[in-house]
Amino acid sequence: MTDKRGNFGSKIGAVLASAGSAVGLGNVWRFPTEVGNNGGAAFIFIYLICIAVIGIPVMMSEFLIGRHTHANTITAFSKLAPGKWWRIEGIAGVFVAFMILSYYIVISGWTLFYLIESVAGRLQADRDYSEVYSGFVSDPWMPVLAGVTFMALTHFIIAKGVQSGIERFSKIMMPLLLLIIGILVVCSFGMPGSSQGLRFLLKPDFSKLTASVILSAVGQAFFSLSLAMGCLCTYASYFRHDTNLPKTAAGVSVIDTIVAILAGFIIFPAVFSVEEVSVDAGPGLVFITLPSVFNIAFSHVPWLGYIFSSFFYLLLLLAALTSAMSLHESVTAYVLEAFHMSRRKAAIAVSVACMTLGIACSLSFGIWSDVTLFGLNIFELFDFTASKIILPIGGIIICLFTGWHLDKKLVENELTNGGNIRFRLFRLYYFIIRYVAPLAIAAVFLQEILS
DSSP: OOOOOOOOSSHHHHHHHHHHHHOSHIIIIIHHHHHHHTTTHHHHHHHHHHIIIIIHHHHHHHHHHHHHHTSOHHHHHHHHSTTSTTHHHHHHHHHHHHHHHHHHHHHHHHHHHHHHHHHTTTTSSSOOHHHHHHHHHTOSSHHHHHHHHHHHHHHHHHHTOIIIIIIHHHHHHHHHHHHHHHHHHHHHTTSTTHHHHHHHHHSOOGGGOOHHHHHHHHHHHHHHTTTTSSHHHHHHTTSOTTOOHHHHHHHHHHHHHHHHHHHHHHHHHHHHTSTTSOTTOGGGGTTTHHHHHHHHHTTTSHHHHHHHHHHHHHHHHHHHHHHHHHHHHHHHHHHHHHTTOOHHHHHHHHHHHHHHHHHHHHHTTTTTTTOEETTEEHHHHHHIIIIIIIHHHHHHHHHHIIIIISOHHHHHHHHTTTTTSOOTTHHHHHHIIIIIHHHHHHHHHHHHHHO
């Protein structure tokens, strides 16, 4: 017997849950890395345009598909296009969410480990953090244990249901996440390099803009909002009929963008406080560079460095958890509805399956590092397949499905709640979703593949 399908109990709950899906490690980790690699404020300027022009319209498309059908992602596309090949997009959405969650829990487990290390005071010592990182990720047991613990937290929330689990914990974690960001931003303004960091983030140098930077901004906007993963479509299936979809999409995008930019306000003043550290330190920024940066930047007040470091990794963990919830729910919703399972059993099946693959991804940094395909280890293969291939293609298909397959009147009715709310930008939205968004995503996809 299947559980009665849940719904979000309030509009704020729907917004915070959807924002939690979008806000993840990509905001606090990937966004500052992209900003550092692509020239700072000029990249942010293009990124904001991409969020408005591409991110929000694609998000609205996912929302209208999910709410109109009130079903998991695969069933949603099947309902709207019976017997058509469009159902493949629903299958790809659930599959890519499953794949991403399998390796996402590995990085999230690292975050949990670094939080524990920081709280215990071990990140405040004079250590070689490159050796700390490489020693930890190559260990056959500790990363797996950390990943299993993180998955257990995610499973606990999902098993409790939509209102009692996802919505309730989103109402707790999202305000807490924003509070921690506020505290860290205030602390970062007191660092010696804060003025240089703010200048880097706020004063654009448009001479640094290239075609590659623009495409990177498009890609970051797309991935930052968790588009084409089935997550937002699944969450929208729990929306009430009176939910204002354009307003909700705008609200989610604003929260997501604020978190990403404030993460830059936290990180770059610290980075500019330490002369020997480059702003384009890359993906190792969070686990190798920043522990050292925090120690040096707060060397005059060690206890403040302890608090700053602990809060920062708690922020990372919360961001990881809110995104992992949506990835898990995207797969769980399909399993419980397609196989007529209870939510508890469906959640267990998904957790066990993802953790099994997650262990393989974790071991690919250690004892299975020599297991490769096309020169990529298991973790890298999952990441490349999901983020570089399936997600961009999925985003293009969502645009084509909404703009060219669905009846225009149906799309307009969903975005205006049957004419009960005004959406003055519908014509612009429709033009973007038919032409601009798919072409922009296709450009990013080709650039990533060719590079």
